[in-house]
Amino acid sequence: xxxxxxxxxxxxxxxxxxxxxxxxxxxxxxxxxxxxxxxxxxxxxxxxxxxxxxxxxxxxxxxxxxxxxxxxxxxxxxxxxxxxxxxxxxxxxxxxxxxxxxxxxxxxxxxxxxxxxxxxxxxxxxxxxxxxxxxxxxxxxxxxxxxxxxxxxxxxxxxxxxxxxxxxxxxxxxxxxxxxxxxxxxxxxxxxxxxxxxxxxxxxxxxxxxxxxxxxxxxxxxxxxxxxxxxxxxxxxxxxxxxxxxxxxxxxxxxxxxxxxxxxxxxxxxxxxxxxxxxxxxxxxxxxxxxxxxxxxxxxxxxxxxxxxxxxxxxxxxxxxxxxxxxxxxxxxxxxxxxxxxxxxxxxxxxxxxxxxxxxxxxxxxxxxxxxxxxxxxxxxxxxxxxxxxxxxxxxxxxxxxxxxxxxxxxxxxxxxxxxxxxxxxxxxxxxxxxxxxxxxxxxxxxxxxxxxxxxxxxxxxxxxxxxxxxxxxxxxxxxxxxxxxxxxxxxxxxxxxxxxxxxxxxxxxxxxxxxxxxxxxxx
Numbered sequence: 001x002x003x004x005x006x007x008x009x010x011x012x013x014x015x016x017x018x019x020x021x022x023x024x025x026x027x028x029x030x031x032x033x034x035x036x037x038x039x040x041x042x043x044x045x046x047x048x049x050x051x052x053x054x055x056x057x058x059x060x061x062x063x064x065x066x067x068x069x070x071x072x073x074x075x076x077x078x079x080x081x082x083x084x085x086x087x088x089x090x091x092x093x094x095x096x097x098x099x100x101x102x103x104x105x106x107x108x109x110x111x112x113x114x115x116x117x118x119x120x121x122x123x124x125x126x127x128x129x130x131x132x133x134x135x136x137x138x139x140x141x142x143x144x145x146x147x148x149x150x151x152x153x154x155x156x157x158x159x160x161x162x163x164x165x166x167x168x169x170x171x172x173x174x175x176x177x178x179x180x181x182x183x184x185x186x187x188x189x190x191x192x193x194x195x196x197x198x199x200x201x202x203x204x205x206x207x208x209x210x211x212x213x214x215x216x217x218x219x220x221x222x223x224x225x226x227x228x229x230x231x232x233x234x235x236x237x238x239x240x241x242x243x244x245x246x247x248x249x250x251x252x253x254x255x256x257x258x259x260x261x262x263x264x265x266x267x268x269x270x271x272x273x274x275x276x277x278x279x280x281x282x283x284x285x286x287x288x289x290x291x292x293x294x295x296x297x298x299x300x301x302x303x304x305x306x307x308x309x310x311x312x313x314x315x316x317x318x319x320x321x322x323x324x325x326x327x328x329x330x331x332x333x334x335x336x337x338x339x340x341x342x343x344x345x346x347x348x349x350x351x352x353x354x355x356x357x358x359x360x361x362x363x364x365x366x367x368x369x370x371x372x373x374x375x376x377x378x379x380x381x382x383x384x385x386x387x388x389x390x391x392x393x394x395x396x397x398x399x400x401x402x403x404x405x406x407x408x409x410x411x412x413x414x415x416x417x418x419x420x421x422x423x424x425x426x427x428x429x430x431x432x433x434x435x436x437x438x439x440x441x442x443x444x445x446x447x448x449x450x451x452x453x454x455x456x457x458x459x460x461x462x463x464x465x466x467x468x469x470x471x472x473x474x475x476x477x478x479x480x481x482x483x484x485x486x487x488x489x490x491x492x493x494x495x496x497x498x499x500x501x502x503x504x505x506x507x508x509x510x511x512x513x514x515x516x517x518x519x520x521x522x523x524x
Contacts, residue, residue, distance in 0.1 A: 047100030120168025217486030
């Protein structure tokens with residue numbers, strides 16, 4: 001089906017100066033980066049038209065219609081970026097699989113241009129730094145078109161335990177395109193909802209614990225949290241240098257692998273990435289539909305919950321993988337010895353939040369910008385719009401913490417790293433003689449109710465790989481009453497290519513992604 005946007009007419013007219021009317025914009029619903037690349041290679045479409053079409057979908061579905069609130073801002077030079085990529089293509093210069101493909105960037109990642117990087121907070125509404133985060137610079141070098149900034153849970157969901165995921169003072173509440181009254185999870189809410197709704201074929205999210213995988217799962221798309229240290233965190237609004245990482249949110253594993261090929265790599269400004277250049281590989285080349293053949297897969301059965309619909313989806317997925325040649329091994333002791341992990345993780349996150357946020361804020365070029373967590377707390381108290389739905393209790397608790405040399409913090413760091421890594425994922429892989437772990441990413445999306453916080457109660461596979469810093473991929477596994485459920489693939493440190501390949505093999509055989517329908521609710 002073709003759609004026409006008069007707002008895109010000026011940009012498209014230069015493609016057909018002799019035409020009485022500009023060409024109609026194509027409907028790019030469900031189009032992946034790979035499929036668009038094929039169309040551009042065949043000269044049936046170009047980046048100019050693709051970019052204009054996605055901008056039109058943002059106007060129709062995000063700003064109007066169901067009003068998803070997934071996109072905070074678009075870049076005024078997006079079409080000129082696309083035009084430049086088209087000229088390069090005509091000249092025979094192709095930068096790779098992302099050449100001319102639009103991508104959205106979570107709004108806690110700095111992107112050069114006139115659009116602020118806000119982390120969803122009014123305190124940073126004027127935070128135009130003129131800087132590209134290294135991962136954004138890598139995307140530009142790979143030929144991607146930086147389309148806009150995606151909404152998020154404000155401050156990546158670290159302000160309060162009573163927050164509603166997907167809400168920010170700058171962007172409002174992101175709605176789940178599968179059911180508009182349902183939550184989009186957080187904190188990469190807009191990135192996942194936008195990809196699910198085909199507002200862009202690609203997006204970048206960030207995760208500290210579940211912030212890529214949960215939104216991807218509940219919105220029915222692919223999300224990949226790489227090994228911490230594979231992707232630079234420079235110029236990303238931080239929570240925790242121990243756990244933070246950026247990663248792709250896409251419609252397919254192939255597209256996620258293509259994005260990883262662009263953004264992985266060392267950054268002298270981020271010490272955690274010292275091994276990244278040596279560890280990065282050709283993630284696309286590593287994909288194979290036979291990747292699960294001969295593999296032993298450990299199933300986190302004790303983290304599934306008691307929802308019969310979810311259990312049925314998992315059993316079907318396991319049978320699919322067995323049919324692909326995998327051996328399925330049930331694991332019922334993944335929680336063994338994990339007492340105290342949650343408390344240790346919280347101590348780490350709050351202590352590092354105070355220190356890392358100050359480091360980030362003091363780097364901002366705007367002399368009027370806040371410079372510390374204490375400044376942010378004071379700002380929120382002075383601006384009622386910030387505290388209208390929930391408090392800042394986690395901010396306030398973080399402000400009471402000591403420095404990075406505090407005994408409580410150092411003890412928590414040692415304990416969490418040991419429990420999640422050597423005594424967690426590493427032990428499970430070794431004792432059960434399995435190559436990777438699988439589990440349920442998420443339960444069905446819950447109803448968003450501003451003022452009452454999140455009511456999520458389903459299964460989650462995020463904590464161990466998040467705290468350990470190991471790779472975690474979620475792939476659509478189907479839906480329960482129309483609400484998507486994800487299947488998690490988890491592996492050892494630096495096994496990113498293997499995890500992507502395993503998820504790809506399952507995805508190609510199962511093809512369980514469900515397109516959104518923008519229903520008002522799943523209830524009668």
